[in-house]
Amino acid sequence: MSEGVANEKTGGKKLSVEARLGLVAFTIDSEPHIKLKEDECEKCNLRYCLFVCPARLYTEEEGKVKFNYEGCLECGTCRIACDKIEWNYPRGGFGAHYQYG
Amino acid sequence: MTYLLKSLKVMEMEEKFDAIVIGAGAGGLGAGYKLATEGFNVVVLERGQRIGAKSVYGGRIYSKIFEKEIPEFKETAPVERWVGSERLTFMDEDSAVTLETSFKSKDSFVAILSKFNEWLGRKVEDAGGLVIPGFKVDDLVIEDGRVRGIVSGDEKLFADVVIDAEGVNPILAMKAGLRGDWSDHEVAVGVKEVIKLPKETIEERFNLDPDEGTANLFLGSPTKYGFGGGFLYTAKDTVSIGVVLRVDSAIARRVQVYDVVEDFRNHPFIRRLLRDGEPIEYSAHLVPEAGIAGIPKLYGDGILLVGDTAGFVLNRGITVRGVDFAFLSGLIAGEVVKKAHEEGDFSAETLSIYERKIRESTILKELSNFRRAPHLLSNPRFFEDYPKILCEVMKSVYAVGETSSKIYPIVREKMSGRVSVLTLLRDMLSVVRNL
Numbered sequence: 001m002s003e004g005v006a007n008e009k010t011g012g013k014k015l016s017v018e019a020r021l022g023l024v025a026f027t028i029d030s031e032p033h034i035k036l037k038e039d040e041c042e043k044c045n046l047r048y049c050l051f052v053c054p055a056r057l058y059t060e061e062e063g064k065v066k067f068n069y070e071g072c073l074e075c076g077t078c079r080i081a082c083d084k085i086e087w088n089y090p091r092g093g094f095g096a097h098y099q100y101g
Numbered sequence: 102m103t104y105l106l107k108s109l110k111v112m113e114m115e116e117k118f119d120a121i122v123i124g125a126g127a128g129g130l131g132a133g134y135k136l137a138t139e140g141f142n143v144v145v146l147e148r149g150q151r152i153g154a155k156s157v158y159g160g161r162i163y164s165k166i167f168e169k170e171i172p173e174f175k176e177t178a179p180v181e182r183w184v185g186s187e188r189l190t191f192m193d194e195d196s197a198v199t200l201e202t203s204f205k206s207k208d209s210f211v212a213i214l215s216k217f218n219e220w221l222g223r224k225v226e227d228a229g230g231l232v233i234p235g236f237k238v239d240d241l242v243i244e245d246g247r248v249r250g251i252v253s254g255d256e257k258l259f260a261d262v263v264i265d266a267e268g269v270n271p272i273l274a275m276k277a278g279l280r281g282d283w284s285d286h287e288v289a290v291g292v293k294e295v296i297k298l299p300k301e302t303i304e305e306r307f308n309l310d311p312d313e314g315t316a317n318l319f320l321g322s323p324t325k326y327g328f329g330g331g332f333l334y335t336a337k338d339t340v341s342i343g344v345v346l347r348v349d350s351a352i353a354r355r356v357q358v359y360d361v362v363e364d365f366r367n368h369p370f371i372r373r374l375l376r377d378g379e380p381i382e383y384s385a386h387l388v389p390e391a392g393i394a395g396i397p398k399l400y401g402d403g404i405l406l407v408g409d410t411a412g413f414v415l416n417r418g419i420t421v422r423g424v425d426f427a428f429l430s431g432l433i434a435g436e437v438v439k440k441a442h443e444e445g446d447f448s449a450e451t452l453s454i455y456e457r458k459i460r461e462s463t464i465l466k467e468l469s470n471f472r473r474a475p476h477l478l479s480n481p482r483f484f485e486d487y488p489k490i491l492c493e494v495m496k497s498v499y500a501v502g503e504t505s506s507k508i509y510p511i512v513r514e515k516m517s518g519r520v521s522v523l524t525l526l527r528d529m530l531s532v533v534r535n536l
Contacts, residue, residue, distance in 0.1 A: 014367060017359045020294070020383035027150065048352050054292045054385035056359040074155065075385040076270040077290040077358065080283060080348045088272070092253070093150045093235035100295040100339060100382040101157035101215040 017056045021071045029094040032069035035086040041065040048081040118142050118260040123238045125152045127424045128408025129266030130221040131431020137230030148237035152222035153215035157386035160334025160341045161316050163209045166425040179220050180210040181336035182314025191488040192321040197370040198495045211314040211334045241277050248403035262447045264434050269387040269409040280397035285348040287391035292362045293343035296378035300338045321488025323365045327354045331365050389414045392475040393468040400452040405434045417536050418478050426464045433458045473535040490515045
C-alpha cells in the first residue's frame with residue numbers, strides 16, 4: 001500500500017484520497033448509478049460537488065465537470081449539496097463492501 | 102371463479118409476505134427481529150452484498166435497549182470495548198485541550214457497525230426471519246395511494262405492510278410522498294478512517310483496561326471550525342477516527358471534505374496516538390442532525406418509516422446516539438404491524454398508532470428533552486471561537502518565560518475582539534441548560 005506524499009505541515013505521512021479509496025473493497029457495476037446533467041453542470045457556477053464529495057469523484061477538466069462513479073462511497077452528500085444530480089444507490093450487491101463501517 | 106384465476110390467487114397468496122422490510126441496518130433488523138419472533142412471515146431486503154456491507158457510523162452503541170430485547174446479548178454481541186473513558190477535546194492547528202472523564206460503566210460500547218449488524222441479522226434469521234442481501238429495492242408498488250409491495254428490477258414482491266428502513270437517503274420515502282428531502286443544514290457528512298494497531302498498544306496509549314474503550318469527541322480544527330466535530334473510538338485492535346461536518350457548513354466554508362479526516366489524522370495530537378498504525382479502511386455516510394424538528398410523518402397506507410429514514414438520531418454535541426434508536430423504532434414498528442394484523446387493517450389510520458408509540462418511547466423522550474440542541478449546535482462560537490480561545494489560553498497559562506501571567510489577564514486578552522464576557526456567560530448557561 002502506498003503511503004502517499006509526506007505532509008510537510010505535520011511531518012507525518014499523508015495518504016492521497018486515491019490511496020484511501022484503494023483501501024475500500026468495491027464491485028464496480030458496468031453502468032453508473034449517479035448521472036450528471038451535462039448542460040446543467042456546464043452553466044453551474046457553484047460546483048459544490050468539486051469539494052464536498054469525500055471521495056473527490058467530481059473534478060474539473062477544461063472548464064467541464066467530470067464525474068467518476070467508481071469509488072463512490074454511497075454517502076449522498078453530493079445529492080444534498082446539488083439537486084441537479086440524478087442520484088441513486090448502486091444495484092444490489094454492487095458498490096462498496098465495508099468491513100469496518 | 103375459474104380454476105386458473107383460483108390458482109393465480111393461490112400463487113399470489115404464497116408470494117405475499119406479512120411484511121417486507123427495506124434495509125438490513127439496525128432499524129430494519131429491529132423490525133425483522135420483532136416480527137420473526139412473533140412468528141410472522143417477514144423478509145428483510147438488503148442492497149449490500151452481505152449484511153453490514155453498507156453500514157457506516159462513528160463507533161459507539163448505547164446498550165440498554167439491546168440488553169433488554171435480545172436475551173443472549175451479553176454473551177454473543179460483537180462488543181469491541183465497553184466505553185470507560187469519555188474525552189472531549191478542543192483543538193486548534195497545533196494544540197489540544199482535553200477533558201477526560203474516566204469511570205467504569207456498561208452504558209455503551211464501541212462496535213464495528215458492519216459486524217454488529219451482521220450479528221443482528223443472524224438473530225433475525227435464528228428467530229425465523231428471512232434476510233436477503235444483494236437485493237436492492239428500486240421502487241414501491243403503490244395502488245390507489247396504498248403501498249402494496251416493492252419493485253426490484255423487473256421483480257415485484259407484495260406484503261400487507263412495508264417497513265421503510267432504507268437509511269438516511271430517503272429515496273423511496275420521497276417517491277412515496279411520505280417525506281421531503283433533507284436540507285443541507287439538517288444533515289452532516291461523516292468521513293472515517295480505520296487504523297489498525299496492536300491491542301496492547303491501544304490499551305497503553307489510551308490508558309485503558311483490556312476490555313475498556315474510549316470515546317473522544319473533538320471541537321475546532323477537525324471541522325475547519327465549521328459545525329460538527331471530530332471523533333475517535335478505540336475498538337479491540339483498530340481505532341476509528343473521523344470528522345462529521347454539517348453539509349451547509351462544508352459548503353459555506355468550501356471545505357475539501359475529501360481531506361478532512363486525513364488532516365485530522367495528521368494533527369500532532371492524533372498522529373502520536375496512532376503512530377505506526379496502518380489505515381485499513383476509508384468510508385463516508387450522512388448523519389441526520391435536525392433532532393425532533395427533522396422527524397417527518399412516520400406512516401402512510403401500508404408503510405412505516407424507521408431509523409435514519411425517520412431522523413431518529415440525537416446529537417448532543419458531546420455524544421451522538423442513533424443505532425439503538427433505530428433498533429427500537431424497528432421493534433415498535435414490528436409491534437404495530439402485529440396489532441394491525443390482528444385487526445386485519447393496514448391503513449394509515451390503524452398504522453398511526455406507530456407515531457403515538459414512538460412519541461411515548463425513549464426515542465422521542467430523548468429528542469424532546471434535547472430539542473434545543475440543534476439550535477445550540479448552530480452557534481458558530483462553539484466550533485470556532487471557544488476551541489481557539491481555550492487552546493490559546495491554556496497554552497499561555499502554562500507558558501513560563503522568565504515571568505508568567507495570571508489567568509484572568511490571559512483570558513481577557515484572548516477573548517478581546519472575539520467574544521464578550523457576557524456572551525460567553527450566556528453561551529455557557531445555554532450549554533448547561535440545553536445539552
